[in-house]
Amino acid sequence: MATTPKANAAVATTRVRANQFHPFLFDAAKVSLWKADLADFADLISSLNAPNGVAEKVMLHWFGASVDRIALFVYAIHRIVPTHVARELTIGSFRADFGRADITPDVEPTIGLIELENCLPKTLFEKKTRKAPYFGSRFLGGFGQLVDWCSFGQGQAKVDASISALLGSNYSRASYVFALVAGDQRFSSDALSQTRLQWWRDNLQLGHGTTTATFDQVVQLGKRAVKILEQAR
Secondary structure, three states: OOOOOOHHHHOOOOOOOOOOOEEOOOOOOOHHHHHHHHHHHHHHHHOOOOOOOOOOOOHHHOOOHHHHHHHHHHHHHHHOOOHHHHHEEOOOEEEEEEEEOOOOOOOOOOEEEEOOOOOOOOOOEEOOOOOOOOOOOHHHHHHHHHHHHHHHHHHHHOOOOHHHHHHHHHHHEEEEEEEEEOHHHHHHHOOOHHHHHHHHHHOOOOOOOOOOOOHHHHHHHHHHHHHHHHOOO
């Protein structure tokens, strides 16, 4: 049975050590664990338990509570099981809320950086003077972070000691991808807002790839992806 948001807060007080990559080893037991965690997270952000949304700090603490949860976050967004994950990863003058690495023999390595924003009613869109709402300042600010990573941070990442040590001789062949997770579609469920969000996802790409998702989409994508793993067992 899923734990309550109060229980989640207690669990989240113990977090993964920040600013370093931690290895993640996938096995069959992770499927059941991820399934339970997704149900737990869905409860956390539900309209019943969080009618006014969820603050960014709560999200950061929830996913940062374990290597398994960060790996689940990555898998739900990208459908890729990472080999390493990180929390509050500092690269030069930039910092990512979460990081991941995929290092597999005979395949070019990938470094991924994830920016997480809050999950409040005005995160995605804000109503101002015009009839159509504006994109929210938190959403735009989060995407601006991805722009900084792509235009400046990527160069710093290529000479970062921790990433260089992790990649070894493959450091020059690595690809860098970026993701932004912000808001909840239940606060912007009208057709215009949904169309604008979909256009953004389809058309605004940075470098080798950019993913934009809401927290409720992370739950939906994660459940589908874990179901595939269940069927493969």
